Amino acid sequence: MTDETRMKAAMQAYIDHFNRSDAAAIADLYADDATVEDPVGSPLKKGKAEIAAFYKMAVATGARLELAAPVRASHGNAAAMAFNVRLNMPEGRAHIQVIDVMTFNDAGKFTSMKAYWGKSDMVLEK
Amino acid sequence: MTDETRMKAAMQAYIDHFNRSDAAAIADLYADDATVEDPVGSPLKKGKAEIAAFYKMAVATGARLELAAPVRASHGNAAAMAFNVRLNMPEGRAHIQVIDVMTFNDAGKFTSMKAYWGKSDMVLEK
Numbered sequence: 001m002t003d004e005t006r007m008k009a010a011m012q013a014y015i016d017h018f019n020r021s022d023a024a025a026i027a028d029l030y031a032d033d034a035t036v037e038d039p040v041g042s043p044l045k046k047g048k049a050e051i052a053a054f055y056k057m058a059v060a061t062g063a064r065l066e067l068a069a070p071v072r073a074s075h076g077n078a079a080a081m082a083f084n085v086r087l088n089m090p091e092g093r094a095h096i097q098v099i100d101v102m103t104f105n106d107a108g109k110f111t112s113m114k115a116y117w118g119k120s121d122m123v124l125e126k
Numbered sequence: 127m128t129d130e131t132r133m134k135a136a137m138q139a140y141i142d143h144f145n146r147s148d149a150a151a152i153a154d155l156y157a158d159d160a161t162v163e164d165p166v167g168s169p170l171k172k173g174k175a176e177i178a179a180f181y182k183m184a185v186a187t188g189a190r191l192e193l194a195a196p197v198r199a200s201h202g203n204a205a206a207m208a209f210n211v212r213l214n215m216p217e218g219r220a221h222i223q224v225i226d227v228m229t230f231n232d233a234g235k236f237t238s239m240k241a242y243w244g245k246s247d248m249v250l251e252k
Contacts, residue, residue, distance in 0.1 A: 041202025073244030076167025118199030
């Protein structure tokens with residue numbers, strides 16, 4: 001069952017877990033054999049161990065996620081959301097403009113995540 | 127060549143052509159053998175003829191597209207954007223919250239489009 005409400009709740013949980021720096025809780029949203037492509041165009045992280053390590057590193061940056069628009073569902077087993085990653089860089093405050101697309105299994109776990117952002121989506125805030 | 131600036135310009139052209147109700151110009155953004163899945167979870171439209179027919183119908187609704195956040199690129203041949211489709215329904219003004227993901231060929235044409243929106247993304251404006 002991958003109804004829209006359930007998918008949207010998992011997407012929101014991803015944001016909330018990230019903002020509590022809870023890498024283990026984020027990894028738990030994923031299926032055991034899930035893949036992460038972040039950013040799209042980079043090598044896949046495969047399986048829970050690689051994914052958990054990735055988020056451990058990601059939350060250690062102190063970055064915070066902020067939805068840019070309401071989470072979108074679909075008529076299939078997928079959902080998408082636009083958000084900003086707020087972080088402090090040596091050059092000052094910055095944000096990265098990202099869209100994540102997740103697919104889901106019947107248990108409501110993420111089977112894949114793709115993060116769309118490029119170099120041109122990194123914005124230094126003067 | 128699918129650099130970020132070029133992909134973002136094509137995404138913006140898609141919005142602009144739609145808002146001029148120019149279905150032919152939208153279809154021209156696609157490669158000949160492209161596919162459209164709108165919404166994700168529905169049958170694919172395949173090839174230029176089916177895609178052109180789809181947009182002819184879509185622009186005839188008088189709907190207008192409005193970006194909800196800046197277009198995102200990626201480190202690969204893909205880009206994504208969150209927008210609202212504004213339209214008049216028998217029940218009044220409404221909008222559909224959508225995220226489109228496009229992939230590109232070397233000529234800069236869309237090879238696929240996936241539109242993420244579900245029933246829960248249709249919002250009646252009171």
